Amino acid sequence: MKTILAIHTGGTISMSQNEDGEVVQNDENPIAEQEVILNGKINLITDEMFNLPSPHVNPGVMMKINARIKKAMADGIDGVVITHGTDTLEETAYFLDLTLPNTIPVVLTGAMRSSNEIGSDGLYNFQSAIKVAAADESYGKGVLVVMNDEIHTARYVTKTHTTNVATFRTPTFGPIGIVTQRGANYFQELIETEAVEIDKVLDHVFLLKAYAGMDGTLFEAINQPTTRGLVIEGLGAGNLPPETLPAVQQLLDNDIPIVLVSRCYNGVAQDIYDYEGGGIQLKRMGIILCKGLNGQKARIKLLVGLSAGKRGQELVDFVNNAVS
Numbered sequence: 001m002k003t004i005l006a007i008h009t010g011g012t013i014s015m016s017q018n019e020d021g022e023v024v025q026n027d028e029n030p031i032a033e034q035e036v037i038l039n040g041k042i043n044l045i046t047d048e049m050f051n052l053p054s055p056h057v058n059p060g061v062m063m064k065i066n067a068r069i070k071k072a073m074a075d076g077i078d079g080v081v082i083t084h085g086t087d088t089l090e091e092t093a094y095f096l097d098l099t100l101p102n103t104i105p106v107v108l109t110g111a112m113r114s115s116n117e118i119g120s121d122g123l124y125n126f127q128s129a130i131k132v133a134a135a136d137e138s139y140g141k142g143v144l145v146v147m148n149d150e151i152h153t154a155r156y157v158t159k160t161h162t163t164n165v166a167t168f169r170t171p172t173f174g175p176i177g178i179v180t181q182r183g184a185n186y187f188q189e190l191i192e193t194e195a196v197e198i199d200k201v202l203d204h205v206f207l208l209k210a211y212a213g214m215d216g217t218l219f220e221a222i223n224q225p226t227t228r229g230l231v232i233e234g235l236g237a238g239n240l241p242p243e244t245l246p247a248v249q250q251l252l253d254n255d256i257p258i259v260l261v262s263r264c265y266n267g268v269a270q271d272i273y274d275y276e277g278g279g280i281q282l283k284r285m286g287i288i289l290c291k292g293l294n295g296q297k298a299r300i301k302l303l304v305g306l307s308a309g310k311r312g313q314e315l316v317d318f319v320n321n322a323v324s
C-alpha cells in the first residue's frame with residue numbers, strides 16, 4: 001500500500017461561503033475533515049501546514065513546503081499532494097519543481113469553488129491529486145498540477161480564468177496527461193529540467209510588463225542597490241518600446257540581470273526583430289531571452305538561480321534551460 005502525504009496550505013479549497021456569499025477562511029480545514037475514497041489502497045497522512053489565501057504565499061513559505069517535502073522523502077513517503085490557493089499555485093509548483101529532486105510524485109491541486117458551494121470542485125480535485133500521486137506512471141514527471149481531470153507540468157501550467165473550474169491550462173503544449181478512474185494517463189513526455197539545492201531565497205527580483213508607450217519610469221524606480229534581478233514581459237516575440245532602453249541599460253550597467261519573456265499567452269520570446277528595441281538589440285545588450293516560461297515562472301526561475309548563487313553565463317544557461 002502506498003503512503004501519500006497531504007500538505008494543506010489554504011486557499012479556496014479550504015474556504016467556505018458565508019450567508020452573504022463572501023468566501024472566507026475556516027478555523028478547521030473542511031477538505032482535511034472530509035473523506036476521500038481511497039479504496040483501502042492508499043495510506044493518507046495529513047499535515048495542515050498553513051491556512052493561507054495564496055496571495056499571502058511568498059518564497060519563504062515555498063521554502064518551508066520544500067523542507068517539509070524533503071523530510072517526507074527522507075522518511076520514505078511514496079508521494080505528496082499539496083492543496084493550495086489557485087492565484088499563486090503555479091509559482092509554488094514551479095518553485096518546488098526547480099528545488100526538489102525528481103524522485104517521487106509531487107502534485108499540487110486547489111479549487112475554484114469553496115467547500116460548501118454548489119458544484120464545489122475541491123474534494124474532487126483533492127481525490128484526483130491523490131490518485132495521480134499514487135500512480136506508478138507519475139514517477140519522473142517533475143512537479144505536477146492536477147485540476148479538473150487534467151495533469152499539467154509545473155513548468156508550463158498557468159491560471160487562465162478568474163473563476164472557471166477549467167482555469168488551469170498549458171498554453172502552446174497542452175496538458176501532459178489526464179486523470180482516469182484508475183489513476184493517470186500520460187500522453188506527453190516531460191522535458192527534463194535542472195533542479196538545484198538552495199537553503200535560502202533572495203528577494204527583490206521584480207516583474208514588469210511592457211505596454212505601448214512605456215518609458216523608463218518603472219525601470220528607474222527599481223534601479224536600487226537592493227535590486228537583485230528583473231523579468232520583463234516584453235511585447236510580441238520579445239521587443240520593447242525604444243523609450244525604455246536608456247533605463248534598461250542602466251540596470252544592466254549596475255549588474256542587475258534582466259530576463260525577457262513575452263507578454264503573449266502563447267509562443268516564446270525570440271531574437272528575431274532588428275529594429276530599435278527589437279529582440280536582436282535586447283539580446284546584444286545582455287538581456288537573457290527565456291523561451292517558454294510566462295513572466296511569473298521566469299521570475300521564480302531567476303529567483304531560484306540567483307538564490308543558488310548562479311551568476312553570469314551559469315545563470316544564463318540555467319534560465320535558458322526552459323527552451324521548448
Ligand SMILES: NC(=O)C[C@H](N)C(=O)O
Nearest residue numbers: 011012053054085086087
Ligand atoms: N481559487 C483560489 O484558491 C483563489 C484564492 N484567492 C487563493 O488563491 O487563495
